[in-house]
Amino acid sequence: MSGTEAPVLLHTAGRAAHITLNRPKALNALNHEMVRRIDAALTTWEHDPSVETVVITGAGERGLCAGGDIRAVHDDARNGDGTASAAFWRDEYHLNARIARYPKPYVAVMDGIVMGGGVGVSAHGSVRVVTERSRIAMPETGIGFVPDVGGTHLLALAPGELGTHLALNGTQIGAADALLCGLADHYVPSTSLRHLVDDLADLPVRDVLARHVRPSPPGELAGRREWIDTCYAADTVEEIIHRLLAQGGPDAKEAAETLLAKSPTSLKVTLVAMRRARRLGPLERVLDQEYRVSCATLSTADLVEGIRAQVIDKDRNPHWSPARLAEVTDADVERFFAPLGDRELGLAGPDAATEVAW
Numbered sequence: 001m002s003g004t005e006a007p008v009l010l011h012t013a014g015r016a017a018h019i020t021l022n023r024p025k026a027l028n029a030l031n032h033e034m035v036r037r038i039d040a041a042l043t044t045w046e047h048d049p050s051v052e053t054v055v056i057t058g059a060g061e062r063g064l065c066a067g068g069d070i071r072a073v074h075d076d077a078r079n080g081d082g083t084a085s086a087a088f089w090r091d092e093y094h095l096n097a098r099i100a101r102y103p104k105p106y107v108a109v110m111d112g113i114v115m116g117g118g119v120g121v122s123a124h125g126s127v128r129v130v131t132e133r134s135r136i137a138m139p140e141t142g143i144g145f146v147p148d149v150g151g152t153h154l155l156a157l158a159p160g161e162l163g164t165h166l167a168l169n170g171t172q173i174g175a176a177d178a179l180l181c182g183l184a185d186h187y188v189p190s191t192s193l194r195h196l197v198d199d200l201a202d203l204p205v206r207d208v209l210a211r212h213v214r215p216s217p218p219g220e221l222a223g224r225r226e227w228i229d230t231c232y233a234a235d236t237v238e239e240i241i242h243r244l245l246a247q248g249g250p251d252a253k254e255a256a257e258t259l260l261a262k263s264p265t266s267l268k269v270t271l272v273a274m275r276r277a278r279r280l281g282p283l284e285r286v287l288d289q290e291y292r293v294s295c296a297t298l299s300t301a302d303l304v305e306g307i308r309a310q311v312i313d314k315d316r317n318p319h320w321s322p323a324r325l326a327e328v329t330d331a332d333v334e335r336f337f338a339p340l341g342d343r344e345l346g347l348a349g350p351d352a353a354t355e356v357a358w
Contacts (some may be wrong), residue, residue: 008037008085009059014201015052021121024060026135030117031069038121039095046103053200056121058108061249063135067116068092070143074307082298089148089294090345092117093287096150097347100124100283103147105205108198110134110178111190120149123183124283127205130175131190132217133321139170141266143310144302144318145337146273147291153286156277157182160223161232167270168237169258187216199331227252237267237324263302263318264325269293276337282346289337291345296336321347 009020017090018191019038038056059063067088068088076085099106099121109129110120114136122128130136138147138155147155147167155163158181165171166181178184190194192212199208221228231243231252237259244256259267273293277286297358301321309318322328 006037007031007034008041009289010037010041012051014199015050016197017054018197018212019054020059020221021055021056021300022059022064024058024062026069027062027113028060028064028118029066029069030092030121034058034096035091036087037124039098042095042102044313051104051207053107055109055197055200055314056125056168057197057214058112058118061112063118063133064114064122064321065118066113067118067139068149070145070224070307072229074304074312077298078304079096079229082295083304084172085298086147088246089291092120092149093291093345094347096120096288097126097284100147100150102126106213107200109193109220110136110184111193113174115139117149118153119151119154119183123154124150125149127209128184129186129188129193129196130178130184130216131188131193132175132176133190133317134175134184135172136174136178137170138167138170139172139304140168140271141168141262142306144263144266144300144304144306144320145297146266146290148290150287150292152270152273152277152285152290153280153283154183154282155181156266156286157306160225160229161242162225162228164274165228165270167274168232168240168267170262171255171258174219176216179216179223186213188212188278189214191209208258210240231255237271238265240271240326261321263306264285264322264328265300265302265320265332266306268333269326270335282348284349290350292338293336294336294338295340296326 012243073085088299106125107127108125110122111131113135139153140147155167175187196212227247234240241256244252280286306318
């Protein structure tokens, strides 16, 4: 494999070390090898005094990263025993936690598409840059999955019920809304990105940001806060949809229709995961919970069916099982949060293991 064919490119320039996700034809989707390479590089650079800053970007023109390699997850869930996916998530979630605690500035250039696993390797960083081209989302409920990679932690911290809305609907947001929701820190026009990255070779991050950060164009969520906060504060997905339809506005109606097309099981599990994430506190404890949920999805029909419909066959017509929200019981939801015994992720330590099930 030549250097340019490697799925992750690594290099240093001056005081900055660079990670480039390099699967542009797959929108830089993360696989297990990429996670391992990133983690190994972070280990090396953490102990290298010549490296003062780490920068992550994506190859190609379309975005940083569209998520995890869900084709591989589909094949593992359908034809395998799920161990490959569980091993991938284990290392991926450890990487997410590591990025959040990295002792050097970690600059994530969130240009273009940043979804799912792409959020995990960027939005936990200490410096998160968005542009007018940024399209950020956690779209998991549309493939029979649940927001992971620390996504429920990040979204639970968003103002009001904005995070619940984004988690359930999988809505794509731009720069201003990412800033509002706490998924990003700074807006930089895409035309300035090359200069920003180049300047990091010679200057401290603070000085580089002062050169290139600009006010972001306006977003959409701030003007929708009132009905989002009212509708998504409900205790059940059914009541959320009822409130959205009763609200009467076209945006709320569209949100309700979007929810009705998602996996009923994924919606109910996601709502519980979000509510619990608010109580769990630190990222590590939420990742422990997400690992339980993710592993549980491997034995569901919806994960395989959702990926088939959206990615494999692309007919956009998933047949969910159960097909209706009313058919998903509390017991069905609770099993996603069941302890895994010696297979726990264990990021929060043994003392916290029993508390994840709050």
